[in-house]
Amino acid sequence: MKMVGAMVAAARIAKNLTQKQLGELVRLDAETIASIEQGRRALMSNVAELMDLHLGLPGLLTVAANEMPTIDATPPWAEEYMGLEANAIALSWFDNQVVPGLLQTENYARAVFRCRVPAHPEAEIEALTDRRIVRQQILRRSTPPTLSFVISEAVLRDRLGGGDVYGEQLHHLRACADLPDVSLQVMPLGRTSHAALDGPFILLETPDHQHLGYTETQRGSQLVSDPDEVSIMARKYAMLRTQALNTEQTRGLLSRLLGET
Numbered sequence: 001m002k003m004v005g006a007m008v009a010a011a012r013i014a015k016n017l018t019q020k021q022l023g024e025l026v027r028l029d030a031e032t033i034a035s036i037e038q039g040r041r042a043l044m045s046n047v048a049e050l051m052d053l054h055l056g057l058p059g060l061l062t063v064a065a066n067e068m069p070t071i072d073a074t075p076p077w078a079e080e081y082m083g084l085e086a087n088a089i090a091l092s093w094f095d096n097q098v099v100p101g102l103l104q105t106e107n108y109a110r111a112v113f114r115c116r117v118p119a120h121p122e123a124e125i126e127a128l129t130d131r132r133i134v135r136q137q138i139l140r141r142s143t144p145p146t147l148s149f150v151i152s153e154a155v156l157r158d159r160l161g162g163g164d165v166y167g168e169q170l171h172h173l174r175a176c177a178d179l180p181d182v183s184l185q186v187m188p189l190g191r192t193s194h195a196a197l198d199g200p201f202i203l204l205e206t207p208d209h210q211h212l213g214y215t216e217t218q219r220g221s222q223l224v225s226d227p228d229e230v231s232i233m234a235r236k237y238a239m240l241r242t243q244a245l246n247t248e249q250t251r252g253l254l255s256r257l258l259g260e261t
Contacts, residue, residue, distance in 0.1 A: 001039040001040075001041075001042055001043075001068070002038075002039030003039075003064075004036075004039070004043050004061070004064045004065070004068070005036050005037040005038055005039040005040075005043070006037070006039075007060070007061065007064065008033075008036055008037050008043065008051060008061065009037040011051070011055040011056075011057055011061075012033075012037075012055065014055075015054075015055055015056070018030075019033040019034055019037070020033075022051070022054070022055075025050065025054040026047050026050040026051055026054065027050075028047065029224075029225060029226055031223070031225045032222075032223065035080055035223075040079070040080055041079070041080050042065075042068060042079075043061060043064065043065045043068070044065060044219075044220050045062060045065040045066050047065075048061040048062045048064065048065035048066075049061075049062050078216070078221055080223055081202075081204075081214050081221065081223055082135070084204055084206060084212065084223075085135065085138070085204065086135070086138060087206065087207055088138070088145050088204045088205060088206060088207075089145050089146065089205050089206070089207055089209075090145055090146040090147075090148075090203075090204070090205040091145055091146075091147050091148070091202060091203070091204055091205075092147075092148045092149075092202065092203040092204075092234075092237050093147070093148070093149045093150070093200075093202045093203075094149075094150045094151075094196050094200055094201055094202075094236075094237060094240055095149075095150075095151055095152070095155065095200045096151075096152035096154065096155065096187070096196075096199065096200060097152075097155065097200060098112050098155060098160070099151065099155055099169060099173065100149055100151065101132050101135060101136075102135065102136055102138070102139065102147070103149065103172070103173060103176050103184075104132060104169070104172075105165070105168050105169050105172045106129060106133050107161060107164075107165045107168060107169075108160060108161055108165055108168070108169040108172075109128075109129045109132045109133065110125060110126075110129045110161070111160045111161030111162075111165050112160060113125045113128045113129060114161075115160065139179070139182075144181045145181065146181055147181055147182045147183065148182075148183040148185075148237075148241070149182070149183065149184050149185065150185045150186075150187055150237070150240045150241060150244050151184070151185070151186055151187065152186070152187045152189075153186050153187060153188050153189045153253075154189065156170070156173075156186065156253075156254075156257060157189075167258070170254060170257055170258050171258065173254055174251065174254040174255065174258060177247065177250060177251050177254060178251075183247055184247060184250055184251075185241060185244040185245055185246065185247060185250050186244060186245045186249075186250045186253055186254075187240065187243060187244045187245075188244070188245055191243060193243065194243065195236045195237075195239035195240045195243060196236050196237075196240055199215070200215070200216070201213060201214065201215045201233055201236075201237075202214040202215075203230070203233055203234055203237055210225075211227075211230050211234070212224060212225055212230060213225075213229065213230045213233040
């Protein structure tokens with residue numbers, strides 16, 4: 001990754017482009033370009049193709065991106081976020097597909113990874129599960145981050161892993177709802193308006209009070225640092241919290257669901 005990043009930097013400088021100017025050409029912000037050039041973020045193949053085009057390279061970066069070896073259980077494009085998450089002082093998380101990773105039980109996490117198409121090898125499923133559970137250590141820090149979660153009710157209705165895994169996960173969520181640094185809210189089914197139809201996202205505050213956003217797609221992710229874009233995400237999250245059940249109503253819903261298991 002460092003070698004590929006150095007190639008990007010050398011080609012950019014040869015064209016007398018700043019990181020911001022190159023970012024505008026390939027639809028990334030300057031911070032992401034810097035992360036790629038420093039080897040902290042993998043160069044994705046679609047971005048490499050645009051860079052080859054604008055930097056006048058005969059497909060060199062595309063070849064490098066496509067031949068990048070897999071070196072870790074965590075996708076390279078998620079590594080930068082993971083480092084920020086581990087030290088965050090506040091996280092706000094909306095999810096409408098699965099229980100947020102920080103709130104997943106080990107068995108539920110394993111079931112999530114087993115849903116992947118094409119299927120992961122069993123050894124990789126175990127590595128991914130272990131990595132996810134290790135991330136949850138931030139909940140046990142001497143000074144935990146302030147955590148807010150809004151989860152779609154559909155997530156709570158799915159029974160990933162079967163009845164036993166489902167019941168265990170509901171019990172865990174109900175316990176998490178009582179933690180002093182955790183706010184858990186459910187977005188109920190049947191609403192006539194929804195502030196986050198574009199999908200899941202996370203807001204993060206660093207120890208030096210930088211505010212960032214993070215989103216994932218099928219095959220990549222985006223760490224958002226532009227203040228205007230982060231502001232839009234923050235306003236969406238604020239609206240989500242008004243549309244969701246409050247924390248007391250959420251605890252009541254979880255208790256009712258537990259009674260049905």
